[in-house]
Amino acid sequence: MSDHSEAPVAPVAAYEPPYYVAVFTAVRTADQSGYSETNARMEDLVKDVPGYLGMDHAQTPGGLGITVGYFRDADALTEWRSNAEHRAAQKRGRAEWYQNYKLHVAKVERSHGFTRAGR
Template structure:
């Protein structure tokens, strides 16, 4: 399993941002095999964690035309800066065990 860690410094969020963010989450989960998607904001910082079964799913998601448009809008309108990290999860456990 892989995790994509998206961290951003928010510049300005508008109504379109919230519509696009909702659509991107829906698309990732429904069509690209995203297993979980969580996002939190504090002040002008945003962090999103998305979990994926493999790198191929992440690459397909990154290249999807709607996602490419959302990335462009993010760079131009919504984020002052951002970083993306992709990591392989080598251990996963829960307390209490499910």
């Protein structure tokens, strides 16, 4: 998605399972005209979906972008998938911004986390 230079340096919390994740991995094209604005709009829009839990992003030096969206249940994920603005952004992404991408959706059965105590 975006470079997220202002994003906090902490992963999304470990939630009580079950919940769902949508893992989007992509390599973008050279022409990214309009991508940042659309991406920012999608990040704002998904927050309005009841059951949306959060999102993590990573970018490899080689250009592979990874976004993981967390959703409380399948209905929340379905609502996001069927959102008209999101569908339009997907269509534009295929036409302009992505060289290739993969989407994996999974039901999380186990989740835990660790945070080092402050010094």
